[in-house]
Amino acid sequence: MAALLNEHSQNETPLIARNWVKILAQYREPNTVRSVFELLVTLIPFLSLWSLAWWLLTDYPWMAFAVALSNGLFLVRIFIVQHDCSHGGFFKNRRISDWVGRIFGVLTLTPYDVWQRTHMIHHASSGNLDQRGIGDVYTMTVEEYYSKPFYGKVLYRLGRHPIILFGLGPLYLFVLQNRLPLGLMSSGMKYWVSAMGTNAMILASLGLIFLFGGLAPILWIFFPTLCVAATLGVWLFYVQHQFEDTHWDTQEEWQVHDAALHGSSHYDLPAVLMWFTGNIGIHHVHHLYSRIPFYRLTEVLRDHPVLASSQQRLTIMQSFRSVKLHLWDSNRRKLVSFAEARRSRMAA
Numbered sequence: 001m002a003a004l005l006n007e008h009s010q011n012e013t014p015l016i017a018r019n020w021v022k023i024l025a026q027y028r029e030p031n032t033v034r035s036v037f038e039l040l041v042t043l044i045p046f047l048s049l050w051s052l053a054w055w056l057l058t059d060y061p062w063m064a065f066a067v068a069l070s071n072g073l074f075l076v077r078i079f080i081v082q083h084d085c086s087h088g089g090f091f092k093n094r095r096i097s098d099w100v101g102r103i104f105g106v107l108t109l110t111p112y113d114v115w116q117r118t119h120m121i122h123h124a125s126s127g128n129l130d131q132r133g134i135g136d137v138y139t140m141t142v143e144e145y146y147s148k149p150f151y152g153k154v155l156y157r158l159g160r161h162p163i164i165l166f167g168l169g170p171l172y173l174f175v176l177q178n179r180l181p182l183g184l185m186s187s188g189m190k191y192w193v194s195a196m197g198t199n200a201m202i203l204a205s206l207g208l209i210f211l212f213g214g215l216a217p218i219l220w221i222f223f224p225t226l227c228v229a230a231t232l233g234v235w236l237f238y239v240q241h242q243f244e245d246t247h248w249d250t251q252e253e254w255q256v257h258d259a260a261l262h263g264s265s266h267y268d269l270p271a272v273l274m275w276f277t278g279n280i281g282i283h284h285v286h287h288l289y290s291r292i293p294f295y296r297l298t299e300v301l302r303d304h305p306v307l308a309s310s311q312q313r314l315t316i317m318q319s320f321r322s323v324k325l326h327l328w329d330s331n332r333r334k335l336v337s338f339a340e341a342r343r344s345r346m347a348a
Contacts, residue, residue, distance in 0.1 A: 017257035017288065023304070024289035027296045028089065035090050038295055039100070042081055046074035046107075053221045054213065061220055068221040072228025073276040079108045079233055080278030080294055086116040089291040102194075106201040109174045109226065113194035114181045121183075123290055126241065127259030129328070130251040134183050137165075137238055141328045142341045157338070160326045165238070170230035232277075239319045240265050240283040244335050245312060248328055260287035266313040274298075284310055 049071040056064040084090040085101030098112070105112035122135030132138055140148075140156060148156065158164055179199055181191035209217050247263035249255070267281030274281060278294040285300050285307060286292065292300065301308040314322075325335035329344070336344070 017255075017261035020261070020288055020307075021257065024285065024292060024300060027300055028289065028291045030090055030092060030293045030296075032092060034295055035293065039081060042074060042077045046071060046078060049074065050221065050225075054217055057213070057216055057220055061216075065220050065224055068224040069228050071221075071225045072232065075108065075225055075229035076232050076236075077276050077278055078104050079110070079229065080280055082108060082110065082112065082115075083119070083280070084278070084294050086112065086119055087290045089293050102198075105198050106205065108229070109198075109202060110178050111181065111191075111194040111198040114178070114184060114191050117187070117191065118183055123260075123287065124256070126287065127246070127248045127263035128251060128254045129248050129330075130254075137242060139242070139326070139328055139335075141330055142336070142344070143330070145327050145341070146345065157326075162323055166231050166235055170234040171227065173234065174226065174230045236267070236277060236280060239267055239314060239322055240280070242325060242335065243312060243314060243319070243322045244325060246335060248333075257288065260284070261310075262312065263287075264312070265319075266308070266310050267319060268313050268315055270316075284312060 049067055053064040053067040053071065056067065081090065082101045082104040085097040085104070088094050088097055090100065091097045101116070102112040105115065118135040125131035125134075126136065129141065138159075145153060145156065159169075179195065181187070181195045184191040206218060206222070209222065241263060243265050246265075247259055247261075249259070261284050264283040264287040265281070266284050269277065269281050279297040280286065280294065282297040282301060285297055286294075322335075324337045326338055327336055327341050328334075329336045329341065332344075
């Protein structure tokens with residue numbers, strides 16, 4: 001099998017995206033023992049750091065605060081496990097995956113069934129200019145932006161400002177927006193049950209924390225951990241699709257495999273950050289075959305180096321440049337800054 005895969009990796013090119021689907025299917029099966037191990041090495045340290053922070057809180061509140069901030073990394077990893085469960089790629093038994101996802105959804109403040117549905121919509125429409133708005137970071141084209149009245153431009157610029165996008169935005173998303181099944185309000189009781197059930201469990205958990213510790217653990221531990229995880233989570237999602245040479249098309253030209261491979265970045269992080277983020281930076285492979293467990297994504301790059309050296313590979317320093325990219329230029333087929341869009345229009 002390994003020889004067959006290596007032969008494929010030499011003969012295939014990532015430019016022919018749909019040809020990779022059969023190859024990547026070889027990696028789809030989860031290993032139950034490995035999945036349980038990954039779950040435990042994520043959940044146990046998270047709960048242990050929570051306990052340590054609470055123990056430190058009375059005499060050393062600032063140390064408790066620092067521990068809570070660092071625990072945000074484990075909360076990010078909890079979200080990755082929940083994410084893989086939503087794709088049915090973490091356990092062979094779909095019901096087990098779903099219930100693990102629902103339990104972890106309480107920790108991440110994310111109703112599992114609502115997230116699962118909107119995330120599937122994201123995968124099914126990523127890179128499609130005619131199907132934006134659900135499960136993505138909304139991005140206007142240059143033409144759309146300049147067709148807006150003054151106040152429309154101002155609101156869009158505010159929404160794309162880093163303070164809003166990576167500061168207030170993540171808190172709004174996880175604390176407020178996730179409390180209702182927005183986008184699925186009329187799609188059935190399943191999503192209302194998911195949202196309201198998650199809300200009830202969150203309130204019960206916070207009630208127990210308040211009962212035994214008052215407001216202090218909520219303010220010094222719960223919210224700092226949440227803020228770090230939410231900001232990192234939104235940042236990861238942003239750089240996975242918002243980079244200069246991403247791939248978007250109108251419905252007539254859009255092709256799901258091309259959009260998956262060329263419209264998703266390969267965020268090449270240091271090993272320790274790859275571990276905390278569950279290899280989600282190997283996003284081009286994930287979008288091509290979403291059922292591959294996160295712990296097997298590195299196998300794909302090892303066996304197929306051509307995917308590791310893809311043109312959408314981003315280092316940390318390169319990813320910071322994407323913050324200034326705000327509009328899709330359909331003529332140049334790239335994301336551009338407001339200033340670059342303005343210069344292009346003036347030149348034209």
